[in-house]
Amino acid sequence: VLVAVPIGLCTAIYLSEYASPKARAAIKPILEILAGVPTVVYGYFALTFMTPLLRGILGKDVVEIYNTASAGIVIGILIIPLISSMSEDALHAVPRALREAAYGLGATRLETTVKVVLPTAFSGIAAAFIVGISRAIGETMVVAIAAGAGPAFTFNPFQPAETMTGHIVRISGGDIGYDTLDYN
Numbered sequence: 001v002l003v004a005v006p007i008g009l010c011t012a013i014y015l016s017e018y019a020s021p022k023a024r025a026a027i028k029p030i031l032e033i034l035a036g037v038p039t040v041v042y043g044y045f046a047l048t049f050m051t052p053l054l055r056g057i058l059g060k061d062v063v064e065i066y067n068t069a070s071a072g073i074v075i076g077i078l079i080i081p082l083i084s085s086m087s088e089d090a091l092h093a094v095p096r097a098l099r100e101a102a103y104g105l106g107a108t109r110l111e112t113t114v115k116v117v118l119p120t121a122f123s124g125i126a127a128a129f130i131v132g133i134s135r136a137i138g139e140t141m142v143v144a145i146a147a148g149a150g151p152a153f154t155f156n157p158f159q160p161a162e163t164m165t166g167h168i169v170r171i172s173g174g175d176i177g178y179d180t181l182d183y184n
Helices: 006-020 021-035 039-058 068-090 096-104 109-120 122-138 141-146 164-172
Strands: none
Touching: 006 021, 006 068, 006 109, 021 068, 039 068, 039 141, 068 096, 068 122, 068 141, 096 109, 109 122, 141 164
16 A cells, blocks of 8 residues: 555546646556556566565565565555556546636646645545555465465564465365364
């Protein structure tokens, strides 16, 4: 959420308020294509690119191969297209008359965006955030590949850990015996 919400909202504001129609026509389909990339590809990206990047910056002794930090960052990247596309649709739906009224009163483009357009489109933007967060919470493949699958609990984001969705997958896959303490 810390990665996706600011980047997604800024992208949506740029596309809706500042981008030329030609730039919008080029960037919007790219966002739609990124939203359709399978999550296993994002998991592979987290394991083969983000983890070595974090290990190079912070050190190999700090960041484990499987870690929740790279999984979290990549899940943030995964939901950026969803948040930005839905937010941009909400911002674009604000009537042009409201913008023109603000300009007529002497407001700048930034003031119009912040004080007129964003409050008007707030319900659509909030819905985009909720859908994006729901997608992030339900994500399984990225965390299964990048964060590891060992049953460990830690608050250290550079250590491997098993998420709730990964645990549910292990249980439903038959890796845990029925009616055991772990299963219950």
